[in-house]
Amino acid sequence: MFKGGEKKFTLNDSGSPHVVQHGFLKYPTRLNFYDDAPLFDISIEEFETAAIDRLRILAEIESSAARNRTWEELKTVTNAQCAKYLPLNSNTAKNNDIESERRKDHLGHFILRLAFCRSEDLRRRFIKAETTLFKVRYEGDVFSEREQFLNSRDFNWVPVTKAEKQEHWNELLSSYHGSKIEAERRKAFEAEKYYKVKWTRVPDLVEKRRVFLAGGWAFVPGREQSSIIYHEFEVHIEKALEITARMLPRLDEDTRLMPILDNLSQGFLAGISSEWSNPAGENADELKAEMIDDLSKKHFPMCMRTLHDSLMRDNHLKHFGRLQYGLFLKVLGLSVEEAIVFWRKSFSRITDDKFNKEYKYNIRHSYGLEGKRANYPAKSCLQILTPGPSDHGCPYRHYSVENLQSALLSTYSHRGLTSADLPEIMAQVKAGHFHVACTRVFEITHSSRGVKKGEGIGGGESVTHPNQYAARSMELDKPQVEGEAMVIEA
Incomplete structure (x- = not known):
């Protein structure tokens, strides 16, 4: 399945790894029951990319179900995600590498089988999401290619x-x-x-x-007729997952694969987000230290708003909370010079000498200006949801029901959230759909900016990264701010 040293691994039909010679598979249609394992060599990078891009789509499908989207809405969102991360063009498409697209689709499915075969709950969720993806593709497929696919299999009718x-x-x-x-x-x-x-x-x-x-x-x-096909697909994947689960212990000896699979299996928890970056240094020149407090009240998701409020209250944050919030501000567009100003003002109870010795280096380090000079990304929702101290985790997951409801009202009541909205949000929290709850809060608090229920942060996409939330909120605010400025000038 991947290149590592001299060995080249693949998956056999049971899902277990074994050494093979170079292989090549043809994909005559876009629809696939994934009967045969991929028989080709790949790198670890391709392994991760294929799995993560597919998981983005499956996570959004599950999110759509949790948000009670209609079938048409779900299809729209899923097709948009597929076009972005996992395109599959028809045989008549021009200027597209069809074989490469279908190879990635094939590969990603089998990798996620490994990640989601390890418990009954994971298998159930994977089967449901994969079957939904197959339905969307089946309905949208070209008639001639769909007929070609149906004629290629014996459905025993x-x-x-x-x-x-x-x-x-x-x-x-x-x-x-x-x-x-x-x-x-x-x-x-x-x-x-x-x-x-x-x-x-x-x-x-x-x-x-x-x-x-x-x-x-x-x-x-x-x-x-499609009901027969969908049920056949679901039963086929269910049996394949059970076989893969029995064979999975063979992978335990490979220390390269298991950490990746462990991370992938957490993907339904908060969706999958790429490392969020600030496009072309947006806001880099205009974002100043004195603006952060006001921005936090208008545009920050609850996790970052909580960190900011703790910092303002205590004039201090613990190391991991400081790291998480600092990287968030960095990616938001706060320059290193302004970051030093912001943190020095926030740590008002210590001397300049103590600040310079104990904190300034770490700030510069997070910007890649000290140490190994790495460009550290801000943490995604998935990383924040990992159990940890309450001062730098996800409020939707780590707060008690009572504390969360109180925090939501105190944080967002000025943005239009009321007690009448809490039952819907808390229902998502109790179901474990924490990023869906956060997305719904975004929709409610930005309804005055034209965001409707089901739209998420745009195109129906759910929140999967704090910077994604803040950047979209600030973007929605810009037209109105510019409009108000024009009125004042007139």
Whole structure:
């Protein structure tokens, strides 16, 4: 599966690693049941990229379900995420490396199998998200390519003959859902093809009474054929995950893979975010130390607002809280010179000599100006959600119910959040969807800026990084500020 020293690893059908020769797979269609493991060599970097980009999409699918989005809304958001992180173009697309796209899709699926096979809960969530992704792709696929995919597999359905259809005519017609106009419905029914499958393969259609049952068989109209395919996909992935789980202990000896898989399995907790960077040094010239307090009240997510308030109250922050908040401000656009001014003013109870000796070096170090001169990124929601001291964790996860509700009202009441909004937010918290709760708070507190429920930080995307939250909030505020300035000048 990846290159490491002289060995080249891949995954066999059970999901366990073994050494192989160079291989190459063709992908005739975009739709894939992922029957065969990828048989090609990759680097650790490609391993991580393929998995993380796919996990971004699956995490957003689960977030959409938690936010009760309609099917059409979910499709819109999922397609937008796929276009950004995991594009799959049709065979007729020009100027696209179709093989490379499908290879990445194939690879990412199998890597996430390894990450999410290790518990019943992870398997259940992975199967649900993957099946939803398959449904979105199936509905949006080109008809000819979808037919090519269906013809490439044996779905073990039996076409219903004309004689059988005639025999059960009345029963089939009564269960047929179509136009409310009887003449149109009957005409569509007469032209409809039917397939027989064991009723256990279409439980959703049985539940909705959309099929006729006879002798243990379900008579499925062609328009409902997709239900057979979706159920087949779900069962196929479930069996594959169970096999992979039994084989996973073989990977324990590989110290390179297990940490990556451990991190990936946490991906549903807060979505997946790339290292957030400040595009082209935006705000670098305009963000000053004296502006931070006001910005925190208007634009900071609750985790950073909590750190800021603690700093203002105590004139001090513990090391990890200081590191987390300092990197957040750095990426927000605060220069190192202004950062030194900000922290010196905030640490007002100590002398200049103590500040210069114990804190100034660390500030410059976080900007890559001391030590190994690394450009440290700000922490993402996933990193912040990792259990730790309450002064630098995620309030939605680490606060008690009572404290969280009080903190939400005291922090955001001036931005339009009321007690009537709390039940919806707390329901997401209790379900473990912490980043969804934060996203909903963003929507509520920015409704006056035109943000509607379900839009998230834009395009339906959920909050996955504190800087993402703050940057979007500041961006939404700019048009109004500029408009007000124009009115004053006039």
